[in-house]
Amino acid sequence: MVILSLCLIAWPWINVIVLRFLFGQSMRRAKVRSTHVVRCVVYSHDLSFWWGLSMMGVAVISIWIHVDGKALIETRLFLRLARYAAILCAVGISYRLWQGYRLYMGFDWAWATILSAQIIIFLSLGVLLIFWLGN
Secondary structure: OHHHHHHHHHHHHHHHHHHHHOOHHHHHHOOOOHHHHHHHHHHHOHHHHHHHHHHHHHHHHHHHOEEOOEEOOOHHHHHHHHHHHHHHHHHHHHHHHHHHHHHHOOOOOHHHHHHHHHHHHHHHHHHHHHHHHHO
């Protein structure tokens, strides 16, 4: 759960780095400033805040409310719920980022830009997690 939360915290910052530096030439061609990239990333990543808040709420409610001496939500169920919610959150963030690039910044191939950036980010986070968990 901690690793999943850290990934969602790092994701917007890595997103800004990838989109600003890897696609800088496309941004110059489209006459888009770096602040526009930051704005699109911040607006699309508000879903991760709501994901974290909802997971924290479920955890607190599960701890406080007990039914017959057992927690309301078992740990395995909570972790499964958190994973599925994080996947939905990632899909929602990517969709909103794509729409921001398409509508706000006017990129012709916005879906390809966002898809390639997300693939780079997920591969980078995977490598970092392998090194972190391996040590």
